[in-house]
Amino acid sequence: MTFCEEIRKETNLYWEGSFDHPFVKGLVEGTLPIEKFKFYIMQDAYYLKNYTKVLAIAASKATTNEDINYFLETARHINEAELELHRTVFQELGVTEQELANFEPAPAAYNYVSHMYNAAYNGDVAEAFAALFPCPWLYQEIGEKYKDAKPGVKLFEEWIAMYSDPDYKEKIELQKSMMNRFAEEQPEKVALLKSHFKKSCFYEWKFWEMPWTLEDWKGEVVNYEYI
Secondary structure, three states, X not given: OOXXXXXXXXXXXXXXHHHOOHHHHHHHHOOOOHHHHHHHXXXXXXXXXXXXXXXXXXXXXXXXXXXXXXXHHHHHHHHHHHHHHHHHHHHHHOOOXXXXXXXXXXXXXXXXXXXXXXXXXXXXXXXXXXXXXXXXXXHHHHHHHOOOOOOOOHHHXXXXXXXXXXXXXXXXXXHHHHXXXXXXXXXXXXXXXXXXXXXXXXXXXXXXXXHHHOOOOOOOOOOHHHO
């Protein structure tokens, strides 16, 4: 099996957890509370901004002109998509300037971004990409799985349409070939690449849990003095 075939099988628990998560199911069924979707979109904008920067780091560590150009072009595309969120979806969701000024990344988003930066800064281009790739790949599979869903909510239908687009699938197939190539070039690093990839799959699942629970930094603190 290729690297991607192996790692997809090894991380299937997280993928199925994403497919069946109540946030995702609520989105495709049209029952997701809009405030949860708004929470998700604001956290996703934070994630995309940093995803763009990690792509730029990957470009700086790439060793071929083809890879450098690919990462830089992808970074530009995602940066434009993040800006588009502000121009369109943010307005439709009624995101205010005050909300943007007071925004704080939730623990899951913060930890996911930190994981990607760690892989990129401390590793090579293969390690950076292993941490980056689960996100677009998972979204493509979600889009394909639920491409026929009719949630009846404009924003939800646009979200599904974006990730079920055949052109998007073509991009993922190209990225699979890149990931396989990186693994083949450094067989001694396969275990490390899988580790980065698996952590990102876990954080993808957490990214659904985060808006579903409206996760914040308060948490549940136990006072052991009285136990």
